[in-house]
Amino acid sequence: MRNIKAVFWKQIRDTLKNKTILIQFVMFPFMAFVMEQAVVMEEMPDHFFVNLFSSMYVGMAPLIVMSAILAEEKEDCTLKVLLMSDVKPIEYLTGTGGYVWSACMLGSCVLGLVGGYQGREFAAFLGIMAGGIAASLFVGAAIGTWSKNQMMATSIGVPVMMLFSFLPMLSMFNETVHKIAGIFYSEQVRILIDQMGQHGMEMKSFVVIFLNMAAALCCFVLAYRKCGLS
Amino acid sequence: MIKLTDVVQCFGEHEVLRGVSLQIRKGEIFGLLGPSGAGKTTLIKIVTGQLKPSAGQVMVNGKNAADLNGSMYLRMGIMMDSYGLYGRLSCYDNLRLFAKIYGTAEGKIDEVLKKVGLLEAKKCPAGKLSKGMRGRLALARAVMNEPEILFLDEPTSGLDPAATKQIHELLLAEQEKNTTIFLTTHNMAEAEKLCSHVALLNEGTIVEYGEPKEICRKYNHQNQLQIRLYDGRYLELKNDCRAVGTLQTYLEQGMIETIHSTEPNLETVFMELTGKGLV
Numbered sequence A: 001m002r003n004i005k006a007v008f009w010k011q012i013r014d015t016l017k018n019k020t021i022l023i024q025f026v027m028f029p030f031m032a033f034v035m036e037q038a039v040v041m042e043e044m045p046d047h048f049f050v051n052l053f054s055s056m057y058v059g060m061a062p063l064i065v066m067s068a069i070l071a072e073e074k075e076d077c078t079l080k081v082l083l084m085s086d087v088k089p090i091e092y093l094t095g096t097g098g099y100v101w102s103a104c105m106l107g108s109c110v111l112g113l114v115g116g117y118q119g120r121e122f123a124a125f126l127g128i129m130a131g132g133i134a135a136s137l138f139v140g141a142a143i144g145t146w147s148k149n150q151m152m153a154t155s156i157g158v159p160v161m162m163l164f165s166f167l168p169m170l171s172m173f174n175e176t177v178h179k180i181a182g183i184f185y186s187e188q189v190r191i192l193i194d195q196m197g198q199h200g201m202e203m204k205s206f207v208v209i210f211l212n213m214a215a216a217l218c219c220f221v222l223a224y225r226k227c228g229l230s
Numbered sequence B: 001m002i003k004l005t006d007v008v009q010c011f012g013e014h015e016v017l018r019g020v021s022l023q024i025r026k027g028e029i030f031g032l033l034g035p036s037g038a039g040k041t042t043l044i045k046i047v048t049g050q051l052k053p054s055a056g057q058v059m060v061n062g063k064n065a066a067d068l069n070g071s072m073y074l075r076m077g078i079m080m081d082s083y084g085l086y087g088r089l090s091c092y093d094n095l096r097l098f099a100k101i102y103g104t105a106e107g108k109i110d111e112v113l114k115k116v117g118l119l120e121a122k123k124c125p126a127g128k129l130s131k132g133m134r135g136r137l138a139l140a141r142a143v144m145n146e147p148e149i150l151f152l153d154e155p156t157s158g159l160d161p162a163a164t165k166q167i168h169e170l171l172l173a174e175q176e177k178n179t180t181i182f183l184t185t186h187n188m189a190e191a192e193k194l195c196s197h198v199a200l201l202n203e204g205t206i207v208e209y210g211e212p213k214e215i216c217r218k219y220n221h222q223n224q225l226q227i228r229l230y231d232g233r234y235l236e237l238k239n240d241c242r243a244v245g246t247l248q249t250y251l252e253q254g255m256i257e258t259i260h261s262t263e264p265n266l267e268t269v270f271m272e273l274t275g276k277g278l279v
Ligand SMILES: Nc1ncnc2c1ncn2[C@@H]1O[C@H](COP(=O)(O)OP(=O)(O)OP(=O)(O)O)[C@@H](O)[C@H]1O
Pocket: B011, B014, B016, B034, B035, B036, B037, B038, B039, B040, B041, B042, B043, B081
């Protein structure tokens, strides 16, 4: 527990000085805020931007940040030093993952507030985000574990991130994309948030998110078996 | 304390270590010398369990190095040539992270920073330090939890003489506390000054082992006069009566710029054994 806390603490200190990661955390909440204030159109559904950006946030931030942190620590050999100081791999992953998850949840709170969600809706919104962020986190951890350095993490992470974060947006305009996108957690997050206010949520979406999470976890385990953390 | 038996390490076709056997006693400073690419870093990696040797056995504190685990690592301080520092965190925060992990009192941080001469730079991000300063920070981290064994890969490379002296004092103070120190170096003078035993590693084998003084005595046969002339020529003469004639001529002509006898030191021994200098 002490080690998990230490890793968590280190990550907070580091993020404050790491602009790339900081931007990942605040970009979508900030953009949602600006757009909701600035763009007012007649036929636009309620919370249009918040809902769209929330699903993009889920697909992008945890995945990119988690893979970037892991890959950078490998590249700089800092992870090796940690592991040789009696920090267990599981402690390291819990500390780092827990940190990224918490930071993204903080961003989600901002998104929820910008969207004007209240009471049970706000709680449901956060619950959906929590699941999506966790799934995204596992994907990021798998990519970071697989990569030897930051270059590799970026070149694998960016296409995967594009897939997860832009499909929900494209699926609103194209029926074919809509069908395919349905198998991914980020699209289901968007659907769930959309349905939240109206006619209740479908079990199917939760199942898809859960399956995504399980698949990502499998990828991570495979990557870990092959490369370990060093 | 540390015992290596016939350690072999191959990277693909390339055989880097070809049967290295060594023994290091508790409380001594052991120096591993060798030219660049000799396999010094590789050997440290094997002894610290970061690399599994292709063949041979390594025992550290009675345990096989390959299965070193957490509690053993807590009693070891390791400084590798890739320092493994968090570039954006300050010196202080870099150490604070490990103080949290080791459960060391945070008051200790300033103390070790002072010992390595980085107290003024404690707020500076590690990534902005010079190479020598980063090395000292990595060293500070290695000694912070008062380890029983210290592994140091080139602890003084890139340091000026004053900082080198400071590090030497720190290492000798550690030895006072009965810490075993395993270091690699290119610096012969350093090895002579610090180490109770040294091993010369060349092309994957130990070509000489012993106390520095003893090794020098053993190779005293070189015994030459080295003369540099004003016209740029450089001569090496055997230090005996046969040199008299030549010397007299040059002396009479006033051509001698410098003249030295070779007191053998580890450097010359090394040159002789390997046919090449240390880089
Ligand atoms: N992971 C690796 N894969 C393949 N070859 C390697 C690997 N690590 C080291 N080598 C090779 O092993 C040899 C010895 O390397 P090592 O880093 O141990 O030398 P060294 O004595 O520490 O040199 P230096 O004084 O420059 O630090 C080199 O020829 C290097 O190319």
